[in-house]
Amino acid sequence: DSGVTQTPKHLITATGQRVTLRCSPRSGDLSVYWYQQSLDQGLQFLIHYYNGEERAKGNILERFSAQQFPDLHSELNLSSLELGDSALYFCASSVLTGADTQYFGPGTRLTVL
């Protein structure tokens, strides 16, 4: 158990809908990262927040957005969902940034029908 929690574990929705994925980092970790894992693209970095502020962006679609709240939990919002958004979404946390270790949660499996 990494100490990072993600909810829900599974999510099934329809095209065009909007969903919110939630992540609680390990106690004391200030950084939260979001990754997407699909069969054709592998594991891809989406976005990084540090202490409530966005610090780095990957190939995150404009339909996706994220935020980190004062209690350090984070939410990833996915809107106007398409079939291709079906994937595993992982959240990771770390104490700071730099080259420190990232601890990953169990993931949320999103299925768009």
Next chain:
Amino acid sequence: DAKTTQPNSMESNEEEPVHLPCNHSTISGTDYIHWYRQLPSQGPEYVIHGLTSNVNNRMASLAIAEDRKSSTLILHRATLRDAAVYYCILRFLILTGGGNKLTFGTGTQLKVEL
């Protein structure tokens, strides 16, 4: 990001050592070498990292070539629970508060047999 090259798959027998290679010929002086693994149906898990010297921890050893253009992750006695995809990743050091990320390649699928 500097690129790494790993074999797609490797096989090992249980209780035997496993050497997982990684080539990173374009590594820069400030790049750390990180290894993560992903067990089936789980999120990635940190294994080990190093800069120049060889490193050991309870999970594995990391052997880094003198020119740093390659490295090897060593599992001293593979078990069935070590069957996973192993990712070799280069990360550069960023000051606190700076943006950072892990860039995953396709990794090496390790199969462990009885």
